Amino acid sequence: GAVVSQHPSRVICKSGTSVKIECRSLDFQATTMFWYRQFPKQSLMLMATSNEGSKATYEQGVEKDKFLINHASLTLSTLTVTSAHPEDSSFYICSASLTSNRGYEQYFGPGTRLTVT
Amino acid sequence: LAKTTQPISMDSYEGQEVNITCSHNNIATNDYITWYQQFPSQGPRFIIQGYKTKVTNEVASLFIPADRKSSTLSLPRVSLSDTAVYYCLVGVYNTDKLIFGTGTRLQVFP
Numbered sequence: 001g002a003v004v005s006q007h008p009s010r011v012i013c014k015s016g017t018s019v020k021i022e023c024r025s026l027d028f029q030a031t032t033m034f035w036y037r038q039f040p041k042q043s044l045m046l047m048a049t050s051n052e053g054s055k056a057t058y059e060q061g062v063e064k065d066k067f068l069i070n071h072a073s074l075t076l077s078t079l080t081v082t083s084a085h086p087e088d089s090s091f092y093i094c095s096a097s098l099t100s101n102r103g104y105e106q107y108f109g110p111g112t113r114l115t116v117t
Numbered sequence: 118l119a120k121t122t123q124p125i126s127m128d129s130y131e132g133q134e135v136n137i138t139c140s141h142n143n144i145a146t147n148d149y150i151t152w153y154q155q156f157p158s159q160g161p162r163f164i165i166q167g168y169k170t171k172v173t174n175e176v177a178s179l180f181i182p183a184d185r186k187s188s189t190l191s192l193p194r195v196s197l198s199d200t201a202v203y204y205c206l207v208g209v210y211n212t213d214k215l216i217f218g219t220g221t222r223l224q225v226f227p
Contacts, residue, residue: 004160
């Protein structure tokens with residue numbers, strides 16, 4: 001159980017275009033979802049916290065107008081990279097929180113590799 | 118959120134037990150300790166979570182001393198497929214953020 005999917009798994013786009021990445025919790029409802037970015041050989045960096053039905057909370061230094069987050073339902077959050085540039089090329093990972101009898105856990109999606117040419 | 122410190126990398130051989138220690142000197146009373154595993158180009162995978170003493174599941178054990186300023190992830194009899202990056206995180210139970218540190222890159226050799 002507790003599966004999180006992302007679509008697409010990889011995408012290549014041209015500079016200046018926008019790209020939308022979907023994050024879905026497949027077998028549970030997630031009130032809160034998170035978006036991370038990871039550059040090669042580096043750790044995950046939290047970009048924003050997404051709560052269903054409300055505006056996302058962005059971490060310091062993350063441009064909210066560039067990285068648009070929508071969390072329209074308890075099972076779907078989307079990240080749109082607007083006017084993408086080569087420096088936005090990265091591995092984007094989402095996660096969803098779940099409280100179970102094992103405690104509080106975050107389940108991560110498989111990630112989306114974005115390449116901006 | 119408490120900052121964590123882990124060794125950057127560790128090497129081991131198949132069949133050995135691997136212990137990865139994480140320091141979190143500023144851990145707060147309500148903080149839990151969680152470990153994740155990440156393979157290249159994949160999202161992190163939950164391994165184990167604990168608050169104090171010892172926790173064991175089907176893949177690992179987590180040892181937490183009384184002062185909770187550190188924790189040790191123990192992987193019994195590692196195999197080549199355990200080669201990955203292991204992250205130690207601390208955070209408040211049932212809260213939002215997980216802040217990832219540098220992680221420990223474990224390399225298992227045959």
